[in-house]
Amino acid sequence: MDYYDSEDNENLEIELLLEAINAKYGYDFKSYARASIKRRIRHRMSIAGIKKITEIIERVIYDRAFFIELLGDFSISTTEMFRDPDFFQAMRKDVFPALQCLPFIKVWVAGCSTGEEVYSIGIMLKEENLYDKAMIYATDYSDKSLSAAKEGVFSIKSVKKYAANYTDAGGIQSFSNYFTAKADSAVIDPSLRQNMVFSIHNLASDGVFGEMNIILCRNVLIYFNRGLQNKVFGLFTESLEDGGYLCLGSKETIRLSNFSDNYDEVLKDEKIYRRNIRPVSYSQKINGNTAVTPEFVTKGGELIRDMKSKIDELDCLIRGESGKDSV
Amino acid sequence: MRRYEAVVIGASAGGLDALKALFTGLPDDFPLPIAAVLHLHRNTKDELITLMQRDIRLTVKYAQDKEKIKKGVLYIAPPDYHLLVEDDKTFSLSVDEHVNYSRPSIDVLFESAADAFRGHIIGIILTGANKDGSMGLKRIKARGGTAIVENPRSAQFPDMPLAAISETEVDYILDVNEITCKIDELVGAL
Numbered sequence: 001m002d003y004y005d006s007e008d009n010e011n012l013e014i015e016l017l018l019e020a021i022n023a024k025y026g027y028d029f030k031s032y033a034r035a036s037i038k039r040r041i042r043h044r045m046s047i048a049g050i051k052k053i054t055e056i057i058e059r060v061i062y063d064r065a066f067f068i069e070l071l072g073d074f075s076i077s078t079t080e081m082f083r084d085p086d087f088f089q090a091m092r093k094d095v096f097p098a099l100q101c102l103p104f105i106k107v108w109v110a111g112c113s114t115g116e117e118v119y120s121i122g123i124m125l126k127e128e129n130l131y132d133k134a135m136i137y138a139t140d141y142s143d144k145s146l147s148a149a150k151e152g153v154f155s156i157k158s159v160k161k162y163a164a165n166y167t168d169a170g171g172i173q174s175f176s177n178y179f180t181a182k183a184d185s186a187v188i189d190p191s192l193r194q195n196m197v198f199s200i201h202n203l204a205s206d207g208v209f210g211e212m213n214i215i216l217c218r219n220v221l222i223y224f225n226r227g228l229q230n231k232v233f234g235l236f237t238e239s240l241e242d243g244g245y246l247c248l249g250s251k252e253t254i255r256l257s258n259f260s261d262n263y264d265e266v267l268k269d270e271k272i273y274r275r276n277i278r279p280v281s282y283s284q285k286i287n288g289n290t291a292v293t294p295e296f297v298t299k300g301g302e303l304i305r306d307m308k309s310k311i312d313e314l315d316c317l318i319r320g321e322s323g324k325d326s327v
Numbered sequence: 328m329r330r331y332e333a334v335v336i337g338a339s340a341g342g343l344d345a346l347k348a349l350f351t352g353l354p355d356d357f358p359l360p361i362a363a364v365l366h367l368h369r370n371t372k373d374e375l376i377t378l379m380q381r382d383i384r385l386t387v388k389y390a391q392d393k394e395k396i397k398k399g400v401l402y403i404a405p406p407d408y409h410l411l412v413e414d415d416k417t418f419s420l421s422v423d424e425h426v427n428y429s430r431p432s433i434d435v436l437f438e439s440a441a442d443a444f445r446g447h448i449i450g451i452i453l454t455g456a457n458k459d460g461s462m463g464l465k466r467i468k469a470r471g472g473t474a475i476v477e478n479p480r481s482a483q484f485p486d487m488p489l490a491a492i493s494e495t496e497v498d499y500i501l502d503v504n505e506i507t508c509k510i511d512e513l514v515g516a517l
């Protein structure tokens with residue numbers, strides 16, 4: 001048997017393994033980027049002393065504990081507080097000011113891993129006096145990561161590294177104020193957790209999270225193939241309010257997807273996009289048979305947007321006034 | 328079928344100069360795609376590409392996630408991401424843990440490329456002060472590809488070439504300018 005055969009066999013075996021995992025445990029990895037999955041499988045094989053993927057299939061089916069281990073291998077949890085400081089700085093400068101006048105801010109951090117990103121957003125919302133009217137939904141499909149996220153306990157060493165990120169992101173407080181030391185770890189200020197909800201959510205199989213003003217999904221989509229990326233972008237597009245923000249990882253883009261037209265660029269390099277008014281494809285017809293022309297939709301969209309911003313302005317004015325009165 | 332479908336390159340300390348030297352001699356219609364991992368600092372700015380482009384006739388760009396791999400382009404792995412090749416000849420990026428203390432890691436690119444191109448590739452290890460790439464080059468050889476290593480005696484940092492040579496029976500050990508000629512000869516670029 002030359003290596004061509006063995007390679008075809010390997011691909012076939014991987015296909016069967018992923019099928020088995022899906023059928024038995026309901027985790028769908030079939031649409032994940034295959035090259036990385038292959039690395040994880042090989043890694044597990046060398047640790048467990050397994051020679052053939054077929055043997056893994058058997059273990060996965062009969063040995064739940066082994067599956068949990070493999071699931072851990074598949075769930076790359078790499079994260080940092082204020083990873084890509086420029087991104088967080090941009091959120092502070094270019095996105096948060098636009099939220100000042102909203103009565104309520106809903107944020108979804110999808111694929112939140114062990115929580116570092118969620119607390120980073122929490123800290124910034126607090127510093128910009130937006131936290132009290134914010135609700136942050138933090139989701140991941142890995143319950144192991146999610147429990148760690150809820151705990152909010154980090155090593156002193158990593159917090160030191162995060163402190164530099166925080167400063168680069170325009171942070172002006174003393175970063176250590178957000179933690180209390182406990183043995184050799186740092187526990188996050190629990191008041192940051194007040195308006196946070198942590199829950200299991202699988203982007204590959206679960207549904208919409210409604211009416212979000214901001215969705216952060218960074219360094220998750222690179223693990224998916226184009227098909228699954230598209231599906232998830234559809235999910236986000238449904239979940240976002242008009243004018244809501246979608247924030248991706250520094251090497252991710254909406255531009256290669258079917259939903260590109262639904263987003264305007266806020267900051268290209270920081271991968272911050274803004275959901276625009278729904279285009280034609282969503283509402284084909286109005287009043288029975290009258291087909292809606294693209295011009296009609298554009299014009300209508302503009303009018304609605306205009307009105308919305310006028311209402312927001314008014315709202316803001318009124319609030320501003322009454323705000324002053326009550327001081 | 329073509330003997331070769333792609334060239335992959337790994338370079339670490341001293342790698343930028345070596346890459347420039349290697350590519351100055353290659354034409355802009357080079358008939359294969361080229362993907363390179365350079366051990367860059369994670370904060371390396373995009374200007375690096377502009378700088379490289381000044382000395383290199385091929386189009387130079389950071390590889391993008393899910394991008395279709397095209398011939399005549401020199402793709403560089405973006406800093407702080409691993410670069411992988413998928414079976415459908417597109418790139419994937421990942422933030423998997425560091426391999427050989429590196430992200431991007433040469434091993435990760437080489438191993439995935441060896442699989443995706445089924446051995447129809449040339450792997451090249453240039454100057455560097457660590458061991459990254461030696462396992463990847465081994466995989467390329469095992470799959471029937473061709474392994475070239477920069478001569479440790481003339482390389483700015485010999486460790487990476489030495490590690491590759493001790494791990495694998497490589498096909499050629501050459502000075503950088505000789506590597507350019509060897510690529511020409513193997514691929515028939517000129």
Ligand SMILES: C[S@@+](CC[C@H](N)C(=O)[O-])C[C@H]1O[C@@H](n2cnc3c(N)ncnc32)[C@H](O)[C@@H]1O
Pocket residue numbers: 075076077078079080083110111112113114117139140141142145201202203204205217218219220223249422
């Ligand atoms: C590399 S981490 C990124 C963490 C964080 N967003 C950041 O950028 O720092 C990727 C996360 O995506 C999660 N993930 C992977 N597939 C997922 C899915 N189908 N649904 C939800 N989360 C997923 C993993 O469990 C992991 O926590």
